[in-house]
Amino acid sequence: MKKCPEKEILMAFADGELDKSEVAEITAHLKACQTCAREVSDMSEDDNLLREGVNSVFTRHRVNERIMSQIRSNPVVEIAPAKKTFWQRMMLPALAIGLILLIAVMMIPAERKYHGTADSVSFQALNTEATVDGMNATTDRVFPLSACCAHRLNGDFLFVTDRKSPAEFRMQGIATVKLENAVPSFEEADIELDLVNGDGLQILVNGEKVELTAGMVNFRSLPKAVPASQTFSAGNEPAAIEPVRTIAAASATVSEQVASTAVVIDTTAAEMPASASETAAATSATAADAVEPVDTVDHITNPFTEEPLGDGR
Amino acid sequence: MNKHEVSDIELVKKVLAGEIEYFSELVERYEKLVFSYLLSRLNDIQEVEDIVQDTFVKAFRHLASYDCERKFAGWLVTISRNLLIDSRRKAGRNIASTDLVTDVLLSDSLKETNAHPPEIIIRRERFRQIVNMIQELSGDLRTPFLLRVVNELPYQEIAEILNLPLQTVKNRIFKARGVLREKRETYEEMS
Numbered sequence: 183m184k185k186c187p188e189k190e191i192l193m194a195f196a197d198g199e200l201d202k203s204e205v206a207e208i209t210a211h212l213k214a215c216q217t218c219a220r221e222v223s224d225m226s227e228d229d230n231l232l233r234e235g236v237n238s239v240f241t242r243h244r245v246n247e248r249i250m251s252q253i254r255s256n257p258v259v260e261i262a263p264a265k266k267t268f269w270q271r272m273m274l275p276a277l278a279i280g281l282i283l284l285i286a287v288m289m290i291p292a293e294r295k296y297h298g299t300a301d302s303v304s305f306q307a308l309n310t311e312a313t314v315d316g317m318n319a320t321t322d323r324v325f326p327l328s329a330c331c332a333h334r335l336n337g338d339f340l341f342v343t344d345r346k347s348p349a350e351f352r353m354q355g356i357a358t359v360k361l362e363n364a365v366p367s368f369e370e371a372d373i374e375l376d377l378v379n380g381d382g383l384q385i386l387v388n389g390e391k392v393e394l395t396a397g398m399v400n401f402r403s404l405p406k407a408v409p410a411s412q413t414f415s416a417g418n419e420p421a422a423i424e425p426v427r428t429i430a431a432a433s434a435t436v437s438e439q440v441a442s443t444a445v446v447i448d449t450t451a452a453e454m455p456a457s458a459s460e461t462a463a464a465t466s467a468t469a470a471d472a473v474e475p476v477d478t479v480d481h482i483t484n485p486f487t488e489e490p491l492g493d494g495r
Numbered sequence: 496m497n498k499h500e501v502s503d504i505e506l507v508k509k510v511l512a513g514e515i516e517y518f519s520e521l522v523e524r525y526e527k528l529v530f531s532y533l534l535s536r537l538n539d540i541q542e543v544e545d546i547v548q549d550t551f552v553k554a555f556r557h558l559a560s561y562d563c564e565r566k567f568a569g570w571l572v573t574i575s576r577n578l579l580i581d582s583r584r585k586a587g588r589n590i591a592s593t594d595l596v597t598d599v600l601l602s603d604s605l606k607e608t609n610a611h612p613p614e615i616i617i618r619r620e621r622f623r624q625i626v627n628m629i630q631e632l633s634g635d636l637r638t639p640f641l642l643r644v645v646n647e648l649p650y651q652e653i654a655e656i657l658n659l660p661l662q663t664v665k666n667r668i669f670k671a672r673g674v675l676r677e678k679r680e681t682y683e684e685m686s
Contacts, residue, residue, distance in 0.1 A: 249551040
């Protein structure tokens with residue numbers, strides 16, 4: 183006779199949790215081993231006895247009629263409250279953690295103080311093709327953005343900032359990113375940014391302050407400084423014209439812009455016209471020409487709440 | 496637990512669309528589950544009944560906030576657990592209780608048998624032992640064990656309903672059975 187199976191296996195057998203081959207094996211063993219057969223039989227017998235007993239009590243103490251009569255007397259389903267955002271749900275735990283961290287920071291020696299961020303920023307890959315420091319990132323991993331550790335990102339990412347007005351924006355492209363004075367900073371950036379949630383925030387792109395507001399902002403293939411002689415004729419100083427990177431559609435809401443199309447205006451120094459009148463004409467032409475369809479972002483979900491982000495909330 | 500023709504989610508949608516009678520089907524499906532969950536946590540059968548009722552009524556009232564990604568059974572057990580905690584906070588609820596679950600189990604389950612042939616007497620005695628032994632188990636062991644035995648749920652489903660890892664559920668059921676086996680052996684040796 184084979185060695186007796188573990189008691190746990192016998193239990194799984196009695197509970198119908200084994201696969202066919204295991205069942206066949208145990209059944210064969212039980213035919214040959216009275217001890218195990220007794221064990222299984224006792225277990226099943228006790229289970230049956232208990233089940234019958236509880237069923238009998240349950241039958242006598244059912245309240246289904248009471249439930250339905252109470253519901254019929256007041257058949258009102260309450261309207262679901264608006265789902266709290268991730269930040270709203272996390273407010274209390276965050277406060278508690280913040281307090282603990284504060285106490286912890288106060289208790290540790292100064293030289294070991296944590297140089298983390300007061301305004302935390304985290305990012306997460308939106309697909310498995312995206313890489314962080316050359317490694318493929320899984321979409322369920324959230325990376326905190328810190329001042330001390332820059333990351334080289336390539337691909338499609340979602341950034342979430344924890345400020346007074348939380349914001350979420352999407353980055354597509356290549357950039358080295360870190361936190362600089364509590365501001366997300368994108369260096370060597372060849373990217374597109376798209377604010378998908380929140381009122382807007384300030385970021386740094388290639389050392390330049392940028393107000394990220396509604397709509398997509400394109401920083402792809404920014405031309406390097408072009409010698410004045412190649413672009414501007416004498417008397418048309420380029421310094422008089424500031425590149426515009428703050429995009430805010432006059433009337434469209436965030437959701438409309440994200441869900442339909444976004445106006446991309448990228449008036450860079452290289453495209454600056456030669457005169458003021460040409461500036462106006464060229465800016466308007468660039469804006470019109472640059473209207474291009476942008477992929478809808480309905481498929482983007484907030485990794486924390488799993489709610490869609492593309493609906494302008 | 497979704498071996499039914501109409502899924503839980505479809506029933507929920509119908510109820511939310513105003514066809515409230517479909518809620519009785521959800522009660523039918525899960526009343527025993529909630530009952531046995533509470534039976535494993537309480538000593539007062541009246542309180543079990545009340546919380547079963549409150550659980551379903553609360554579930555109905557808040558049906559609009561039910562997340563269809565979750566198992567309906569798990570959601571009900573969560574509501575039930577919260578009501579149980581609220582109930583525990585109310586002082587003195589079970590102090591004067593006489594309907595202890597053990598007594599009820601022992602008396603109710605054997606009411607049908609007026610005649611007492613020997614096998615019935617043996618079964619009754621065995622049942623009494625089991626109920627007493629189960630009462631001695633900790634709540635953590637008792638709950639998955641009762642859900643398994645009474646509702647015949649697979650371990651995986653119990654894990655989802657109780658929001659526990661599968662291995663934890665297996666271990667707890669195994670431990671519960673181990674304790675019961677030991678007690679049975681002790682009893683058999685004594686007798």
